[in-house]
Structure formats: structure tokens, C-alpha cells
Amino acid sequence: MRSALLVFALMSTALSVPAFAGTGAPEGSPAPSAASPAMTTNWITLGTMGGPIASPERSQPANLLVRGRDAYLVDCGDGTVEQLAHTKIRLQQVRAIVLSHLHFDHTAGIAAVLGLRFQTNIADKLTIYGPPGTKALIDGLIASMAPAIEAGYGLPDAQVASPSDTVEVVELTDRSQFRLGDIAATARQNTHYSFDPGSEADKHFKSLAFRFDAPGRSIVYTGDTGPSPAVEQLAAGADLLVSEMIDVDRTLDNVRRNTPNAAGDALSGIAEHLSRHHLTPEQVGELARKAGVKSVVVTHMVAPMASAGDRLEYIARIGSVYHGPAAIAADLDTF
Numbered sequence: 261m262r263s264a265l266l267v268f269a270l271m272s273t274a275l276s277v278p279a280f281a282g283t284g285a286p287e288g289s290p291a292p293s294a295a296s297p298a299m300t301t302n303w304i305t306l307g308t309m310g311g312p313i314a315s316p317e318r319s320q321p322a323n324l325l326v327r328g329r330d331a332y333l334v335d336c337g338d339g340t341v342e343q344l345a346h347t348k349i350r351l352q353q354v355r356a357i358v359l360s361h362l363h364f365d366h367t368a369g370i371a372a373v374l375g376l377r378f379q380t381n382i383a384d385k386l387t388i389y390g391p392p393g394t395k396a397l398i399d400g401l402i403a404s405m406a407p408a409i410e411a412g413y414g415l416p417d418a419q420v421a422s423p424s425d426t427v428e429v430v431e432l433t434d435r436s437q438f439r440l441g442d443i444a445a446t447a448r449q450n451t452h453y454s455f456d457p458g459s460e461a462d463k464h465f466k467s468l469a470f471r472f473d474a475p476g477r478s479i480v481y482t483g484d485t486g487p488s489p490a491v492e493q494l495a496a497g498a499d500l501l502v503s504e505m506i507d508v509d510r511t512l513d514n515v516r517r518n519t520p521n522a523a524g525d526a527l528s529g530i531a532e533h534l535s536r537h538h539l540t541p542e543q544v545g546e547l548a549r550k551a552g553v554k555s556v557v558v559t560h561m562v563a564p565m566a567s568a569g570d571r572l573e574y575i576a577r578i579g580s581v582y583h584g585p586a587a588i589a590a591d592l593d594t595f
Contacts, residue, residue, distance in 0.1 A: 299328040301474040305589040306343035310562035311365025340369030359390030360483025361467035383421040391466040450485035495551035506538035510563035545581030556586040
């Protein structure tokens with residue numbers, strides 16, 4: 261089994277996960293509508309590097325859920341527009357953005373998306389789904405566009421769509437359900453934040469995981485999370501689990517290299533956050549095993565990996581707990 265896992269990892273750029281007849285959707289999820297057999301559902305990892313430190317090898321967190329000709333951005337980190345240009349998907353095909361949480365590494369690319377939509381006069385409505393605070397974020401980004409818009413683009417008296425008229429925001433919370441075309445989506449609050457349940461901070465700051473049930477295929481995206489029973493329930497029986505993962509020691513080494521003057525108490529706080537609010541390879545495997553998912557893809561690599569051997573080591577650590585196929589995603593992989 262271990263050798264099969266390693267081969268799966270090396271073949272991740274050409275991975276095609278077979279559709280599973282049953283979606284295993286959480287109880288109460290909206291029922292997916294019928295769709296043409298010719299339509300496929302794919303997941304593209306546009307950016308696989310967790311923030312905040314930039315990497316020359318990997319772009320910031322962003323994914324593309326593609327259903328037929330329609331596409332949906334799932335998180336939108338810096339570099340999303342550039343990564344989208346490497347695919348065959350045009351910006352006009354992106355119908356919605358789904359945000360797991362509002363950390364900069366997952367949202368910094370939204371300004372570029374809104375700006376390019378304005379400059380290319382895309383008038384179709386873009387719906388942006390996200391946790392509480394998403395509307396304030398988008399309102400602020402649209403307001404920041406005013407100087408460039410007022411400076412003028414294009415020909416005199418050209419008719420352009422106002423950004424505020426082409427964007428709709430829907431804020432989500434735990435167990436929210438919504439639709440992306442014929443895909444039924446469900447949100448669950450995860451454990452990337454540690455505010456006391458019911459506190460004011462908990463009401464205003466939420467980190468979400470998502471399940472996408474398309475006809476014939478179910479995909480779960482953890483977003484940033486620590487161990488979470490809610491995410492285990494959300495992922496039950498899914499065809500594909502797209503999970504974050506962290507190497508705490510390698511990440512702390514990266515922080516020390518990039519911020520050599522960081523105080524000891526700051527590093528201790530970072531270490532605690534990384535350990536409690538992210539998943540180690542073994543915890544990814546435990547999540548996949550408990551949820552009974554068909555396959556796993558790992559993204560959100562916070563520290564750069566030195567070699568293919570590092571990726572194989574991570575696969576082996578996941579495989580010590582979960583005995584299904586697993587892969588470490590690279591930017592622009594399709595699953």
C-alpha cells in the first residue's frame with residue numbers, strides 16, 4: 261500500500277479521481293439537480309503556499325472548482341489572477357468566490373479580480389460567499405477602486421459597469437447552505453480560531469470548511485483548520501478531501517530565517533497557533549480515516565520543501581494512518 265501511495269504522489273499533476281456514485285452528503289444538505297453526463301467536476305489548485313511569507317515556487321492559497329464551463333474560486337490569495345491565466349478558464353467564467361476565512365493570504369487576490377472585472381467590463385454578477393466580515397471587506401475594496409475609476413479608463417463617455425452593481429456578498433456561518441449552479445454547498449465552522457463559543461469574537465470571526473456536492477462527485481475543502489469533529493462530519497464519505505497541512509518545525513525555521521529579530525515570546529505564540537490551529541500530516545490522515553474519504557489532496561504548504569523526498573515523507577506520514585490514495589498538490593494541478 262505504501263508504494264501505491266508514493267506512486268500516487270508522483271503522478272499528482274495528472275491525477276483524475278474517479279467519480280463516486282454516492283455523495284455521502286451531510287444530513288439536510290440541498291439535493292443536487294440533474295446534470296448532463298458530459299459535464300465534469302474538477303478541482304484546480306491555483307496556489308498551494310500558505311502565508312504570510314511569499315514563495316518563488318508556490319502562489320498563495322487559491323483553488324478553482326470547475327463544473328462544465330462554470331468556475332468558482334475557493335479562496336483567493338495574492339497571485340490568483342496570474343494563476344488563472346495559466347489555465348483555460350477565463351475570468352468571465354468565474355461565477356462566484358467562496359472564502360474560508362479572512363486572513364490576508366486567502367483574500368489578497370480579490371482586489372485584482374475586482375479590478376480586472378472592471379477594466380474588462382464584465383457586467384455579470386459575481387457572488388462572494390464568506391464568513392462574517394466579508395461584506396465589510398468587499399465594501400472596502402470597492403471603495404478603494406474609486407481613484408482609479410475616477411481617473412478614467414477607455415474612451416470618453418464609455419459605458420462601464422460599476423463594481424458595486426456587479427458584486428453581491430452573502431455571509432455564511434456554521435451549517436450555512438448555498439448553491440453554485442447545480443452544486444450543493446455546505447459550510448461548517450472549523451477550529452482555525454480558538455475564540456470561546458458564543459463570545460463576541462466568535463460571532464464576528466469564523467473560519468469555515470466547505471463541502472461541494474456536484475452530481476456524481478463530492479469534494480470537501482478544509483480551509484485552514486486544526487483537528488475538528490465538525491470537519492470530520494462534513495467530509496463523511498467524500499470522494500475527495502482537499503486538506504491543509506503544516507510542518508511545524510520547518511515552518512518555524514522559515515519564520516526565523518525571514519524575521520531574525522522575532523522575540524522569543526512571539527515565536528512561542530506562533531508555535532502554539534501552528535500546533536493547535538493547523539493539521540500535521542498524521543492529523544490529515546486521521547481526518548481522512550475517520551471521515552472515510554476516497555482520496556486526499558494536501559495543499560497550503562506553509563514552509564518550502566527542499567526536495568521530492570520531503571513530499572514522499574509527508575505522504576508516508578499520512579499513509580501511516582490513512583490507507584487510501586493521497587497526493588501533495590503543486591500549483592496548477594488538476595484533480
